[in-house]
Every structure is written in C-alpha cells, then in structure tokens.
Amino acid sequence: MPSKIALITGGNRGIGRSTALHLAQDGVDVIITYLTNAGEAAGVVSELEALGRKAVALQLDVGGISSFPAFAATVRETLNATWARDTFDFLVNNGGMSRGGMLATITEEDFDALVDVHFKGVLFLTQALNQLLADGGSIVNLSSGLTRLTYPERMTYGSVKAAVEVMTRYLAAELGARGITVNVIAPGAVATDFSDGLLRDNPNFQEQIASITALGRYAVADDIGPAIAALLGEGNHWVTGQRIEVSGGMHI
Numbered sequence: 001m002p003s004k005i006a007l008i009t010g011g012n013r014g015i016g017r018s019t020a021l022h023l024a025q026d027g028v029d030v031i032i033t034y035l036t037n038a039g040e041a042a043g044v045v046s047e048l049e050a051l052g053r054k055a056v057a058l059q060l061d062v063g064g065i066s067s068f069p070a071f072a073a074t075v076r077e078t079l080n081a082t083w084a085r086d087t088f089d090f091l092v093n094n095g096g097m098s099r100g101g102m103l104a105t106i107t108e109e110d111f112d113a114l115v116d117v118h119f120k121g122v123l124f125l126t127q128a129l130n131q132l133l134a135d136g137g138s139i140v141n142l143s144s145g146l147t148r149l150t151y152p153e154r155m156t157y158g159s160v161k162a163a164v165e166v167m168t169r170y171l172a173a174e175l176g177a178r179g180i181t182v183n184v185i186a187p188g189a190v191a192t193d194f195s196d197g198l199l200r201d202n203p204n205f206q207e208q209i210a211s212i213t214a215l216g217r218y219a220v221a222d223d224i225g226p227a228i229a230a231l232l233g234e235g236n237h238w239v240t241g242q243r244i245e246v247s248g249g250m251h252i
Helices: 014-025 038-050 065-083 108-132 155-178 203-211 221-231
Strands: 005-008 029-034 055-059 088-093 133-142 181-187 243-246
Touching: 005 014, 005 065, 014 029, 014 038, 014 088, 014 221, 029 038, 029 065, 038 055, 055 065, 065 108, 088 108, 108 133, 108 155, 133 155, 133 221, 155 181, 181 221, 221 243
Parallel strands: 005 029, 005 088, 029 055, 088 133, 133 181, 181 243
Antiparallel strands: none
C-alpha cells in the first residue's frame, strides 16, 4: 500500500517541524514549505529521510495569495516526480507569524498582514490545493488558545484565528461529501521562535504560563506536533469540524 503524503506549511521549524517528524515516524511522507530559510528546510528534509521517508521542501509565502496557483502547479509536478501520484492526503495549514497591539496601537498594515497569513491565505491556499487533496484525506488548520482566552495585545491575532475556526466548520461541511475531514488544533502558549521567542526566551513568562496551566509547565513544539499527527491517524477518521485545544489545560 502506498505511503500517505502530508503537506505542512511552515514545516521547517517549530510546530510544523515537529508535526512532520511525528508523521514520518507514523510512516507518512512529507512536503514541507518554508518562507526564507532554505538551509533549515533542507535540514528537516534530511531528518525525514533519515526516518526512511520521502520528503521535499518547497518555498511558499503563506500570505502571498497571488502565488498560490503557481505553487499548486509545483506541488502537482513534485507529486508526479517524487511519488508518481497526482494527489496528497493531508494538508496542515500551520505556517504563520504574530503581530501584537492594543486598540490604540494596532495598524491597518498589521491587521492586513495577520488576515493575509492566517485567514485569507489559509482559505485560498486550501482552494488552490483542493483538487490535489485526495478524497478521504484530511485538513488540519492551526488556531490558538487565544480564541478562548484573552491576552494583552493579541486582539487581532485571536480574532483572525477565531475566523479560521468558523471557516473550518464550513470546510468540514462542504468537503465531507468527499470523505475529507477538517479540524482545528488550537495550541496554548508554546516555546518556539514565534513572537520573537517571547515564551522561549523569557523565564518570567515561562513561570507565569506554568502557573496557569493544569499540567504545570509551558509547552514546547513536541507537545503539539504529536497531537496533530495523532489527529491525522486512521482512528480519527470520524472526527470532523472540531476544535481541539492542546494547551495542557490553560485557564481551565
């Protein structure tokens, strides 16, 4: 039986990298995308290949909507050349960035950038790749614990992620006829280079997050990647349209 293939945006680091590696451990081949760091992406490809999987890295700006048709054509060519296939099985819309600001300071530029990357980009990339996604496949969109709880300067980010959660339910309803499941994973605070390493590099913030988390510590990428990989497992084929928070019990 041929291997499943996953396409993970922002797979060169953080949660995306962890997801790729855990899927590879489950026997899944992987296409990762990266924005600028080709060397970092190549390193992840080498890690995936060391696990016995086929892997490819492709450049993509997840906020660059006009580039999506050409990217989809590249994905089609890559599938044919590497796997002799014209479809892939799992789409993980993970790539992203963060910009903060209070009501008085948020700018239209910040707002547009967050919408382009986290909402408009997710919608139109999914549209561009829709015909390449195999019937019976799965989509996982990344949201945030900030759609349930609030934190200073994260109003726009949390609001845009809330839009992704609503869109996910609509996609689940529309794509269900093809046997495609669509779900949301909503991480809590994770110590990666996200937000310029705000949690990763700040012991005081780490202590604060641990104090409001039921499991008593802050998260790292390898707390989230396995959850995404597990959601894409065959045992979850009847789960769709759901928001699954992976936060260790923040603010419960």
